[in-house]
Amino acid sequence: MKVTFPHMGNIYIAAKALLDGMGVDYVIPEKNNDAVLEIGSLYSPEEICLPYKIMIGNYIRAIEQGADTIILAGSCGPCRFGEYCELQMNLMKSLGYDVNFIVIDYPKDIGIKELYRRIKVLSSAGSKNTIKKIHAFSSSVKVMNLIDEIEQSAHMYAGYERNKGECKNLLNKCKADIMNCTNPKEMINLLKAYREKLNHIDVDINKDPLHIAIIGEIYTVIEPFSNFYIEDKLMDYGVSSSRGLTPSWWVKNAALSPLKINSLHIRKNAKK
Numbered sequence: 001m002k003v004t005f006p007h008m009g010n011i012y013i014a015a016k017a018l019l020d021g022m023g024v025d026y027v028i029p030e031k032n033n034d035a036v037l038e039i040g041s042l043y044s045p046e047e048i049c050l051p052y053k054i055m056i057g058n059y060i061r062a063i064e065q066g067a068d069t070i071i072l073a074g075s076c077g078p079c080r081f082g083e084y085c086e087l088q089m090n091l092m093k094s095l096g097y098d099v100n101f102i103v104i105d106y107p108k109d110i111g112i113k114e115l116y117r118r119i120k121v122l123s124s125a126g127s128k129n130t131i132k133k134i135h136a137f138s139s140s141v142k143v144m145n146l147i148d149e150i151e152q153s154a155h156m157y158a159g160y161e162r163n164k165g166e167c168k169n170l171l172n173k174c175k176a177d178i179m180n181c182t183n184p185k186e187m188i189n190l191l192k193a194y195r196e197k198l199n200h201i202d203v204d205i206n207k208d209p210l211h212i213a214i215i216g217e218i219y220t221v222i223e224p225f226s227n228f229y230i231e232d233k234l235m236d237y238g239v240s241s242s243r244g245l246t247p248s249w250w251v252k253n254a255a256l257s258p259l260k261i262n263s264l265h266i267r268k269n270a271k272k
Contacts, residue, residue, distance in 0.1 A: 001025065001125035003102075004062035005071040006055040007032050009222035010151065011247050013175070014144035015071070017184040021136025023127030027067040029058040032225035036061060043095060050226055051219040052084060056091065063097055071122065073250070074105025139184035141251060146191035148248040150174060153198050155231055159209030159240030162202040168235045170198055214243040221245045 003026040005015055012028050019026045030036065032054055040057030059070055072085055085103045092099055102122055107115050123133050154171040161167050174194040181187045212234060220226045221243055234241045 001069050001100075002027060002067050003069045003071055003122070003125070004029060004059065004065075004067035006058040007223065007225075008073075008219060009224070009247055010144065010147045011073075013147050013178060013187075014140045014247065016179070016181075017143040017187050018136050018140035019126075020182065021128065021139055021184040022123060022125075022133045024122065024125050027062045027065045029062045032058070032223065037225075043091065048087075051223075052087070054223070054226065055084070056088065059088070059092065059099070060095075060097075063099060067099070069100045069102060069122075069125075071102050071104065074103055074109065136184060139188060141248075143184060143187050143191065144251065145248045146188065146195065147174075147178075148246040150191060150195050150198060152242065152246070153195070155235065155241045157198065157201060157203060157240075158235040159211065159238055160203040160205065160207050161238075162204050164238065165236070166201050167198070168232065170194065170201070209238055209240045211240045211242070214241055215245075218245050218250075222247065 001024070003019060003024055005011065007029055015026070016028065036057035037050075037054055038057070039060050040053035040055065043060070044053045044056050059067075062070075070088075072088075074085075085101055089101055102118055104118065105115070110118075126133055126136075128136070151171060154167040158167040174191070177194075178187055178190055181190055214221055214227075214230065222245055224231065231241055231243075
């Protein structure tokens with residue numbers, strides 16, 4: 001088994017931690033670009049949405065590098081994302097690609113047993129022992145939380161930095177360096193070191209920068225290519241920005257939703 005997955009913000013970093021930790025062979029698709037979109041658009045239905053087309057481009061690029069299994073997250077909203085698996089399976093089959101799909105969906109939608117079965121399919125392909133595989137899952141969540149925290153801090157501090165571009169450069173270097181790590185522990189240590197660096201950049205607390213909150217459809221908000229790298233541009237302009245939708249939010253929401261204790265602050269404010 002050689003696994004791949006579609007790009008969506010920082011998910012590829014957490015996926016690397018998980019798959020390295022389990023000893024599963026994988027392909028990280030090239031980062032989203034015009035060529036990937038062009039390939040996806042060529043084979044996708046014309047009326048289908050942008051995320052679908054980009055994801056098809058991701059799959060084809062990764063399959064060309066030997067991938068035979070695709071990991072796909074289930075829906076987190078009332079859109080066609082929840083049907084992507086069936087649609088994309090049929091499309092890839094019609095194109096002559098023999099690939100398997102492993103869909104990681106909400107436990108409340110498919111049940112704990114079914115979720116466990118799907119995860120076991122992935123886990124069984126790993127070369128590491130059971131303890132290390134279990135540890136890989138917890139480590140990948142830590143990695144996801146850390147990279148999202150670092151990214152959010154960099155976007156916020158960009159409006160206050162004294163040395164223009166320092167936050168952006170630090171963030172980009174962090175993402176580049178982490179790809180050289182060979183196991184989850186290295187990744188966690190590296191991310192903690194960069195978090196410390198980011199917390200010690202020279203800022204002017206007397207500045208009063210424009211602060212923009214970014215909202216919208218989850219894929220477009222999280223994936224830089226689909227929103228024309230809006231957060232990078234805001235950093236260049238010296239604007240502080242924030243967004244509530246992140247991969248780590250999705251994981252937390254998925255874990256807490258069966259207990260109905262997800263998004264408690266939103267529910268509380270909605271009653272006012």
